[in-house]
Amino acid sequence: MTAWAVRGVELPFGQEPRSWWIDAAGTARDERIEDAEPLPGGYVLPGLADAHAHPALTAGPSGPQPLARDAARANLLEWALSGVTLVRDAGSPGGLTLELQSEPGMPAVQAAGRFLAPAGRYFPDLLVAPVAEADLVGAAVGEISRGATWVKLIADFPDLNGGPDLQPTYGYDAIAALTEAVHEAGGRVAAHSTSAFAGRLITAGVDSIEHGTGLDEDAIKAMANRGTAWSPTLTATLGHLDAEARPDVRSMLGEVRDRFAFLLPLAISLGVPVLAGTDVVGSLPREVALLASLGLSPSQALAAASTWPRQYIGTAARADIVTYHHDPRDDPDHLASPAAVVVGGTRLR
Ligand SMILES: [Zn+2]
Numbered sequence: 264m265t266a267w268a269v270r271g272v273e274l275p276f277g278q279e280p281r282s283w284w285i286d287a288a289g290t291a292r293d294e295r296i297e298d299a300e301p302l303p304g305g306y307v308l309p310g311l312a313d314a315h316a317h318p319a320l321t322a323g324p325s326g327p328q329p330l331a332r333d334a335a336r337a338n339l340l341e342w343a344l345s346g347v348t349l350v351r352d353a354g355s356p357g358g359l360t361l362e363l364q365s366e367p368g369m370p371a372v373q374a375a376g377r378f379l380a381p382a383g384r385y386f387p388d389l390l391v392a393p394v395a396e397a398d399l400v401g402a403a404v405g406e407i408s409r410g411a412t413w414v415k416l417i418a419d420f421p422d423l424n425g426g427p428d429l430q431p432t433y434g435y436d437a438i439a440a441l442t443e444a445v446h447e448a449g450g451r452v453a454a455h456s457t458s459a460f461a462g463r464l465i466t467a468g469v470d471s472i473e474h475g476t477g478l479d480e481d482a483i484k485a486m487a488n489r490g491t492a493w494s495p496t497l498t499a500t501l502g503h504l505d506a507e508a509r510p511d512v513r514s515m516l517g518e519v520r521d522r523f524a525f526l527l528p529l530a531i532s533l534g535v536p537v538l539a540g541t542d543v544v545g546s547l548p549r550e551v552a553l554l555a556s557l558g559l560s561p562s563q564a565l566a567a568a569s570t571w572p573r574q575y576i577g578t579a580a581r582a583d584i585v586t587y588h589h590d591p592r593d594d595p596d597h598l599a600s601p602a603a604v605v606v607g608g609t610r611l612r
Contacts, residue, residue: 315540
């Protein structure tokens with residue numbers, strides 16, 4: 264097994280270059296390890312982390328589309344090559360991501376199993392088996408038994424059969440029972456929410472708010488009190504603002520952007536874990552750039568796509584090292600061209 268010698272600036276918050284060594288198990292040491300392989304690149308991360316990803320989906324003309332197993336596997340291998348060492352899968356049709364075997368050169372993956380939503384309340388191509396409220400706890404615990412570490416709850420969504428916009432999908436008591444059962448089973452709950460109902464999800468005990476375009480200051484304070492994380496998925500929620508042609512949508516997205524520019528720095532100052540996620544349309548360099556444009560420092564924006572999700576989502580000890588020739592805090596585009604990538608002890612570039 265290989266040990267690695269790095270000399271550089273420890274991202275995301277370091278300033279001065281130094282030398283350290285990382286043993287084959289991924290433990291960093293200040294003492295020299297003889298025979299360690301030196302890595303190029305003067306800026307060093309434990310890799311990028313994508314906290315809201317869908318390896319088993321792709322963007323289609325009218326929304327996300329399911330991928331077959333080989334394509335989902337290929338996505339994970341490609342992401343690793345680009346320097347992503349940790350992926351939280353935020354749901355897959357039928358829980359396909361749970362069936363992908365871990366292999367050398369793959370990121371660490373924490374998967375959420377299938378999407379939990381009632382009939383007519385999520386993208387029909389992705390909702391293989393809708394879940395009625397009476398079956399919610401059993402379905403969630405079933406995904407944990409299959410190997411899910413997270414459960415993906417679609418907590419609000421438009422009624423695709425023409426009902427009122429953006430109503431909660433399940434009642435408060437059902438969601439509280441779900442979070443209690445999932446926590447009991449050793450899992451955590453990621454809740455998709457784009458409405459102002461997010462506040463009640465926090466008191467119902469969900470562990471992370473996905474998207475969160477309806478969050479407000481009170482909700483952020485409640486998240487800080489309960490340790491709830493936030494994946495704002497900015498490319499998915501705000502990425503097309505500049506290209507948006509419809510004035511009403513433009514103005515709605517502009518309001519979200521202005522609110523996020525207040526809430527994101529507030530969340531970080533209160534200790535809410537802010538976690539970058541690409542969803543189906545983004546990239547981590549773009550997420551980092553958007554986070555910085557909404558008031559995070561370059562180091563904070565990079566932490567949201569690396570060390571903060573590693574701390575919050577957790578990953579078993581493993582040698583993950585990604586280096587860059589240029590400081591990605593000067594320009595997030597540098598993240599797209601790593602100098603060296605070691606994923607789970609396997610050097611990929
Ligand atoms: Zn998603």
